């Protein structure tokens with residue numbers, strides 16, 4: 001059975017010790033498109049670190065495609081897409097360091113035509129101080145119908161007024177090929193034959209690449225280019241993005257948070273990210 005919720009829900013996926021260097025942080029920022037306009041992300045000594053580095057730090061040096069194989073879960077990689085991502089940083093991420101991430105399966109939802117598997121993780125430094133927490137889901141197409149619960153159905157309403165910022169960032173045709181150097185070697189992003197077999201006309205951009213680009217765009221447009229002002233960032237991957245397309249971010253101030261709608265202007269503003277909430281430090 002590909003999914004057995006009785007085994008999967010609550011399963012401890014163990015701990016992973018890892019280290020990162022300033023050059024990893026620089027490469028991550030380059031893979032999100034940082035350049036001469038964003039030199040603070042590329043400094044050799046003390047680059048500022050986007051909080052979204054939390055999503056790649058533990059697996060930065062991976063060179064194998066990920067496997068969707070956990071207690072109670074065995075799914076073909078071609079069937080899954082990243083569904084959602086949330087991070088909360090408990091202190092600014094240092095440009096180099098050592099840490100341990102512990103992960104568990106928090107929830108498994110049965111959407112009928114698909115399954116949604118939610119993981120939660122906490123990351124602490126070598127003294128046990130919390131660095132960041134994360135929650136993410138994978139959306140497994142064709143893997144529903146195992147008799148589980150459907151789970152919550154929530155969405156974030158956007159203000160009924162013009163956005164405070166409206167910024168469009170162009171991605172590169174080779175964006176996913178650059179981004180996979182940060183550890184996610186899923187061939188869905190690099191191999192046209194694999195992408196076609198998975199039901200896409202061409203390789204798609206990593207969800208976490210879009211997520212990082214959007215965070216960088218929001219920091220640049222609305223937060224005086226100060227990445228330390230982001231405390232939390234959550235988003236749902238609402239539609240695929242193809243490398244080379246643009247990401248339009250409409251940003252609304254909303255008290256102690258920012259709300260963002262992310263669309264692809266080349267395809268009539270098709271949604272890319274939805275339910276985007278940036279919590280301010």
Ligand SMILES: CCCCCCC[C@@H](O)CC(=O)SCCNC(=O)CCNC(=O)[C@H](O)C(C)(C)COP(=O)(O)OP(=O)(O)OC[C@H]1O[C@@H](n2cnc3c(N)ncnc32)[C@H](O)[C@@H]1OP(=O)(O)O
Nearest residue numbers: 066067081082083084111139153186206207237238239240
């Ligand atoms: C260990 C290995 C880990 C690997 C991690 C990931 C590795 C990466 O390399 C993979 C990637 O980066 S893939 C790229 C990023 N992701 C995407 O591009 C997905 C974009 N989204 C889509 O295509 C559709 O929204 C789609 C397909 C997600 C959903 O569209 P539809 O099928 O039309 O669904 P819909 O009818 O709208 O909704 C059905 C129910 O599902 C819920 N739902 C929808 N989108 C969701 C999403 N993104 N995440 C979680 N749940 C989602 C809906 O709420 C609905 O449930 P309900 O009726 O109960 O509300």
